[in-house]
Amino acid sequence: MDKQTITIYDVAREASVSMATVSRVVNGNPNVKPATRKKVLEVIDRLDYRPNAVARGLASKKTTTVGVIIPDVTNIYFSSLARGIDDVATMYKYNIILANSDENGQKEVQVLNTLLAKQVDGVIFMGNQITDSIRAEFTRSKTPIVLAGSVDPEAQVASVNIDYVEAIEEATNTLIRHDNQKIAFVTGSLSEPINGQYRLKGYKKALAQAKIAYDPNLVFETEYSYKAGEAIWDRVKAAGATAAVIGDDELAIGLLNGAGDDDVNIPNDFELITSNDSKLTEISRPKMSSITQPLYDIGAVAMRLLTKMMNKEEIDNQTILLPYGIVERGTTK
Amino acid sequence: MDKQTITIYDVAREASVSMATVSRVVNGNPNVKPATRKKVLEVIDRLDYRPNAVARGLASKKTTTVGVIIPDVTNIYFSSLARGIDDVATMYKYNIILANSDENGQKEVQVLNTLLAKQVDGVIFMGNQITDSIRAEFTRSKTPIVLAGSVDPEAQVASVNIDYVEAIEEATNTLIRHDNQKIAFVTGSLSEPINGQYRLKGYKKALAQAKIAYDPNLVFETEYSYKAGEAIWDRVKAAGATAAVIGDDELAIGLLNGAGDDDVNIPNDFELITSNDSKLTEISRPKMSSITQPLYDIGAVAMRLLTKMMNKEEIDNQTILLPYGIVERGTTK
DNA sequence: AAAAGCTTTTAAAACGCTTGCATTTGTTTG
DNA sequence: CAAACAAATGCAAGCGTTTTAAAAGCTTTT
Numbered sequence: 001m002d003k004q005t006i007t008i009y010d011v012a013r014e015a016s017v018s019m020a021t022v023s024r025v026v027n028g029n030p031n032v033k034p035a036t037r038k039k040v041l042e043v044i045d046r047l048d049y050r051p052n053a054v055a056r057g058l059a060s061k062k063t064t065t066v067g068v069i070i071p072d073v074t075n076i077y078f079s080s081l082a083r084g085i086d087d088v089a090t091m092y093k094y095n096i097i098l099a100n101s102d103e104n105g106q107k108e109v110q111v112l113n114t115l116l117a118k119q120v121d122g123v124i125f126m127g128n129q130i131t132d133s134i135r136a137e138f139t140r141s142k143t144p145i146v147l148a149g150s151v152d153p154e155a156q157v158a159s160v161n162i163d164y165v166e167a168i169e170e171a172t173n174t175l176i177r178h179d180n181q182k183i184a185f186v187t188g189s190l191s192e193p194i195n196g197q198y199r200l201k202g203y204k205k206a207l208a209q210a211k212i213a214y215d216p217n218l219v220f221e222t223e224y225s226y227k228a229g230e231a232i233w234d235r236v237k238a239a240g241a242t243a244a245v246i247g248d249d250e251l252a253i254g255l256l257n258g259a260g261d262d263d264v265n266i267p268n269d270f271e272l273i274t275s276n277d278s279k280l281t282e283i284s285r286p287k288m289s290s291i292t293q294p295l296y297d298i299g300a301v302a303m304r305l306l307t308k309m310m311n312k313e314e315i316d317n318q319t320i321l322l323p324y325g326i327v328e329r330g331t332t333k
Numbered sequence: 334m335d336k337q338t339i340t341i342y343d344v345a346r347e348a349s350v351s352m353a354t355v356s357r358v359v360n361g362n363p364n365v366k367p368a369t370r371k372k373v374l375e376v377i378d379r380l381d382y383r384p385n386a387v388a389r390g391l392a393s394k395k396t397t398t399v400g401v402i403i404p405d406v407t408n409i410y411f412s413s414l415a416r417g418i419d420d421v422a423t424m425y426k427y428n429i430i431l432a433n434s435d436e437n438g439q440k441e442v443q444v445l446n447t448l449l450a451k452q453v454d455g456v457i458f459m460g461n462q463i464t465d466s467i468r469a470e471f472t473r474s475k476t477p478i479v480l481a482g483s484v485d486p487e488a489q490v491a492s493v494n495i496d497y498v499e500a501i502e503e504a505t506n507t508l509i510r511h512d513n514q515k516i517a518f519v520t521g522s523l524s525e526p527i528n529g530q531y532r533l534k535g536y537k538k539a540l541a542q543a544k545i546a547y548d549p550n551l552v553f554e555t556e557y558s559y560k561a562g563e564a565i566w567d568r569v570k571a572a573g574a575t576a577a578v579i580g581d582d583e584l585a586i587g588l589l590n591g592a593g594d595d596d597v598n599i600p601n602d603f604e605l606i607t608s609n610d611s612k613l614t615e616i617s618r619p620k621m622s623s624i625t626q627p628l629y630d631i632g633a634v635a636m637r638l639l640t641k642m643m644n645k646e647e648i649d650n651q652t653i654l655l656p657y658g659i660v661e662r663g664t665t666k
Numbered sequence: 667a668a669a670a671g672c673t674t675t676t677a678a679a680a681c682g683c684t685t686g687c688a689t690t691t692g693t694t695t696g
Numbered sequence: 697c698a699a700a701c702a703a704a705t706g707c708a709a710g711c712g713t714t715t716t717a718a719a720a721g722c723t724t725t726t
Contacts, residue, residue, distance in 0.1 A: 007682055018706045023684060033704060053451040054390040055682035058711045063387060065430070065451070074416045074612075079406045086406070086433050095447065097398070098431035100419050114428065118386040118398070226616060253616055260618060279407075283559060283586055285593060285618055340712055351676045356714060366674060388712030391681045 006047050015043040026051055057119060065095045066306060067115030067123040071103040075224065076278045077249065077295065078126055081148050084299025085124055092307045094121070105131040112137050122306045124148050124299075128192035130157070144309035148302035149295070153193045155319055158309065160302045162293045162324040164194055168202030170326055171245050171273040171291050176210045178271060178333050180243040183207075184236045186220035186229075186255065187247025187275075195221075199247055199275075222251065229254020233262060243271040249280040249288070256284055256331065272331045286330025293324045339380050348376040359384055390452060398428045399455040399639060400448030404436040408557065409611045410582065410628065411459055414481050417632025418457055425640045427454070438464040445470050455639045457481050457632075461525035463490070477642035481635035482628070486526045488652055491642065493635045495626045495657040497527055501535030503659055504578050504606040504624050509543045511604060511666050513576040516540075517569045519553035519562075519588065520580030528554075532580055532608075555584065562587020566595060576604040582613040582621070589617055589664065605664045619663025626657045 008026075012019045017040060024032050025040045032040075043049075057063040068085055070078050082098070089096050097120060099111040108127060112134065115123055122144045130138075130152050138145055138157055147159035175183050185203045190196035200219070207214050217239050222228040229251040236244060236255065246252040252274035256266065264270050266286060274281060274290045281288040301320060308315055341359075345352045350373060357365050358373045365373075376382075390396040401418055403411050415431070422429050430453060432444040441460060445467065448456060455477045463471075463485050471478055471490055480492035508516050518536045523529035533552070540547050550572050555561040562584040569577060569588065579585040585607035589599060597603050599619060607614060607623045614621040634653060641648055 005682090008684095009682075019683075020685075020707080021705060024705090027684085031704060036704080050446070050450050052391075052682055053447075054387055054396060055711090056684075057387045058385075058391050058713085059682075059684040061684095061711075068431075072416070073406060073412045073419070074409070076407070076409070079412050082431075083405070083407045083433065086431065090432075095430050095432065095451065097428050098401075098415075098419065099423075099428065100416065113383070114386075117383055118428065226612065250612075257616070257618060279559060279583075280616070283590070283613070283616065285590060338712090341714095342712075352713080353677080353715075354675060357675090360714085364674065369674080385712050388681090389714075391683090392712075392714040394681075394714095 005052075006049050008049070008051070011040065011043050011047060011049050014047065015040045061119075063119050063121055064093055065097055065118070065120050066303075066310075067097045067099065067112070067118070067120040069099055069101050069108060069111055069115070069123065069125045069127065071101055071127050073098065073100060075250065076280060077149070077224075077276050080278055080295035081126060081299035081302075084296040084301075085148065085303045086299075087296075088300045088303040088307070092303075094303075094307070101127060103127055103129065105129065105133060109133050109137055116141055116143060122146075122310045124302055124306060125157075126150055128188065128194045130154075130193075144306060146302050146306045146309070149298050151194050151198060152319075153197060158305060158315070158318040160298050160305060160320040160322060162291075162298075163321050164198035165202040165205070167275070167291045167293070167324045167326075168199045168245060169206045170202075171275075172203050172206035173209075174273060174289075174326060174328070174332065175243040175245065175271055176206060176212070178243070180271060181212060182215070182218060182239070182241045182243075183212075184218045184220060184239060184241035184244040186222065186232060186236065186244055186251065188222065188224050188251075190219075190221050195247060203245060224248040224251050226250045226254040229256070230258040230261075233258030237262070237264075242269075244273075246272060246274045249274050249276045249278045249290070252288055253280050253284045256286075256288065267331050267333045271333060273326070274331075277327065281327075281329065284331075288330070289326070289328045289332040291324055292327050294322055298322055338385075339382050341382070341384065344373065344376050344380060344382050347380065348373045394452075396452050396454055397426055398430055398451070398453050399457060399636075399643075400430045400432065400445070400451070400453040401457045401459075402432055402434050402441060402444055402448070403459050404434055404461075406431065406433060408583065409613060410482070410557075410609050413611055413628035414459060414632035414635075417629040417634075418481065418636045419632075420629075421633045421636040421640075425636075427636075427640070434460060436460055436462065438462065438466060442466050442470055449474055449476060455479075455643045457635055457639060458490075459483055461521065461527045463487075463526075477639060479635050479639045479642070482631050484527050484531060485652075486530060491638060491648070491651040493631050493638060493653040493655060495624075495631075496654050497531035498535040498538070500608070500624045500626070500657045500659075501532045501578060502539045503535075504608075505536050505539035506543075507606060507622075507659060507661070507665065508576040508578065508604055509539060509545070511576070513604060514545060515548070515551060515572070515574045515576075516545075517551045517553060517572060517574035517577040519555065519565060519569065519577055519584065521555065521557050521584075523552075523554050528580060536578060557581040557584050559583045559587040562589070563591040563594075566591030570595070570597075575602075577606075579605060579607045582607050582609045582611045582623070585621055586613050586617045589619075589621065600664050600666045604666060606659070607664075610660065614660075614662065617664075621663070622659070622661045622665040624657055625660050627655055631655055 101108045187195045277290040277292040434441045520528045610623040610625040
């Protein structure tokens with residue numbers, strides 16, 4: 001009934017060699033006489049033999065598959081990283097098992113476990129919160145893990161990022177230089193280290209340097225979403241801010257549109273700088289000034305780092321910081 | 334050295350039962366005496382045993398993994414579908430191997446083959462062109478396949494979509510009702526059936542009904558990208574169009590911004606309707622009128638259909654059409 | 667208390683490949 | 697030309713599960 005699947009054994013028989021030899025030619029092992037290789041290759045072609053990766057994985061204990069845990073593919077920030085990850089994965093002959101986690105700690109643990117059960121050779125984790133339970137799973141397994149665009153304050157697990165402190169500091173400085181005194185800081189949950197520790201620190205540093213008092217009423221904690229941005233505009237306005245540094249592009253464009261719909265002239269009456277320099281910054285009107293960071297590359301470098309770890313190569317530096325910059329577009333004077 | 338991996342065998346020994354029994358309790362097979370089940374479960378817990386999915390896959394010939402071929406995760410249209418796919422996959426205990434194809438026929442074939450080598454239980458394919466080589470691979474394998482948001486003119490392979498002909502016809506009609514005589518049709522390559530056969534047909538039908546002559550100079554073939562949209566504005570304008578139906582949201586927002594930057598008043602001087610009702614339609618200013626289609630659901634339903642096929646359930650209808658609508662927002666009068 | 671019929675459990679054969687070790691074949695060398 | 701070494705191949709033991717057929721235990725029935 002079923003299309004009889006043909007195995008390495010069939011090839012071996014037809015080519016009158018051993019399975020070992022067939023395996024060698026399939027894997028490009030050089031210890032095969034060219035004539036033999038040719039003969040085997042012909043049979044493989046004739047029978048249309050396709051090696052079974054599952055059997056391969058079981059025998060070799062390598063699946064050439066890596067797990068990618070992503071909060072939400074639909075968010076351009078993460079999908080940009082994912083694209084970088086996938087491209088270099090492909091380059092190194094790995095496949096990606098993609099799993100959405102919704103930044104939900106429980107799901108993250110769950111998903112991580114099924115990935116490990118599937119014997120992935122490594123995992124790339126995106127998500128702003130390394131909860132204790134996740135960290136526990138990380139350390140429990142011998143599988144290499146790297147964080148992409150996420151930060152581990154303990155610096156225990158490998159990661160690739162930009163320097164969030166400095167980046168936000170510089171963005172805030174830009175706004176200060178433009179004579180803003182009341183600068184809002186709006187971002188995701190402050191319980192996420194990237195916000196509560198890194199970005200906030202940069203924001204405060206810039207203020208301190210300019211001798212501007214830090215005002216907790218100017219920091220806004222919300223979701224990374226367009227709607228949240230639109231919704232928070234009123235509060236930002238009410239707080240008397242004349243500018244804002246924002247931690248996410250979707251959030252920023254929401255705020256921008258919220259202000260615009262409220263007939264606020266941007267950048268004259270209100271300035272803003274966002275954080276991720278995704279496609280969205282070019283799509284909005286005015287275009288958004290932003291911290292620039294190489295999203296694709298963060299993913300790509302993270303995956304590259306992971307390949308090294310999977311290969312048990314010596315790693316000189318576990319936590320890689322990629323360069324960032326600031327582009328001023330239409331939302332700053 | 335290596336953390337000694339513990340296997341089903343270890344559990345069997347510790348619980349003094351056979352591997353078969355352990356396997357049964359792990360798989361929830363009812364033929365196990367409650368007392369035995371409990372004993373085994375305790376040992377599993379104590380040893381922290383995790384079944385090896387690869388071995389499982391080899392023995393059972395099921396990997397509970399499906400392959401997803403996507404042109405580009407970074408495109409909101411596709412990532413929305415992907416999100417739907419992943420969610421129901423998770424619901425049915427499947428994992429997703431995600432592979433970017435760049436709509437490139439060669440890559441598609443390549444990727445499909447590695448997915449099949451990995452013994453995925455099914456495949457979801459997104460991409461607007463079912464080339465002959467892809468079709469050949471499809472039919473060659475016994476693995477179930479369904480198209481999501483992509484169309485197979487031959488209707489050989491299962492798919493879930495909306496009725497593109499009618500949808501575009503209706504969108505065009507809307508523009509005609511608003512007294513536009515010169516309506517541009519801008520979309521991706523016409524060699525893709527979705528454009529060249531379906532959408533174009535709907536466009537022409539609407540024109541014919543309104544007794545407006547079809548003018549090939551008003552159809553624009555380009556890429557699905559923001560840049561392409563911006564770039565094509567000049568040509569659309571030069572052609573004298575007063576409105577446009579557009580096949581992709583990124584493309585549409587590009588065109589919209591292109592027009593806006595050219596000081597054209599939208600919707601008064603130029604109207605447009607886009608096709609996918611993604612997040613972008615709410616993000617643009619003015620917000621874009623659009624054909625509404627349930628992107629998430631298309632993915633979800635496609636995956637659901639696939640689960641049925643993998644389960645060898647009887648399928649009543651291979652090609653599912655989901656309902657669409659039209660929302661008029663700010664880019665139409 | 668033996669026969670019959672269930673319910674549980676076990677033994678062991680797959681599943682399709684990789685890989686360490688042994689063997690065979692081929693090539694140099696002294 | 698035998699010895700020594702290198703290259704090419706083969707053997708067979710895994711890899712960690714599932715699954716089928718058979719065996720073992722229990723209950724009922726008679």
